[in-house]
Amino acid sequence: MSNVAFQMSGFTILELIISIAIIALLSVGVGVELIAYQRTVALEAASKDIVSELRTAQNKALSGEDGTVPPDGAGDAWGIRFSNRTPSTYAKFYGSTFSWANVTATTTLPSSVAFTDPSLNTDKDIIFTKITGTTTPSSITLQTQDGSQSQTITVATSSISVQ
Structure with missing residues (x-):
């Protein structure tokens, strides 16, 4: 009989655990970055939507x-x-003062x-x-719920900007 030596190849338990730990850490890091990115996207989208609504309201006033329905020609x-309540909303309306009867859209x-800004419950x-x-x-200031980012929409006499 001959003596044949078998050489075992593969991973040890320690190598497997270290590999899984590294993958888990990388996944957590990527997950945190994705959440931060999602908040950034939501903040920027909300700012753009508000600027668009402000410009629409300004254009309606200019024209x-x-x-009123039916239009009175005036x-x-x-x-x-x-409105900074729970949840935060904004409403487009017509007229020189706010009235829920004159609201055309709420977001x-x-x-x-x-x-x-406006502050809470105002x-x-x-x-x-x-x-x-x-x-x-x-001006109107929006902020992510975790407070990590904010954007201010400034409405001047005849211009609208985001900072």
């Missing part, structure tokens, strides 16, 4: 669009009400985004005057 001022912010109205489309300078 003298009538909000034209209207248009505005947006920002809720994503759950990962909230207003910090409202802020930005109203564009009819024909001129001007408004009193104001």
Whole structure:
């Protein structure tokens, strides 16, 4: 009989555990970055939507669009009400003062985004005057729920910007 030596090849338990630990750590790191990225995307999308709604309200005021149904031909001022309640919402309305009867659309912010200006449990109205489309300078600040990022939308007399 001959003596044949078999050489075993493969992974030891220790090597397997170390490999699994490295993969787990990498997965956690990627997961955290994906969550942060999702918050960034939600914040930027909410800011862009608000700027779009503000510009729409301004354009409706500039053109003298009538909000009443049926139209009365007088034209209207248009505005947006920002409400920092649970959940944070904003509503487009017509008229020189806010009234729920004059709201044409309401939007809720994503759950990962909230207003910090207006402050908690308060409202802020930005109203564009009819024909001129001007408004009193104001700002709206949005923040991710974890507070890691924020964006401020500044509405000047005749311009809107995001910082």
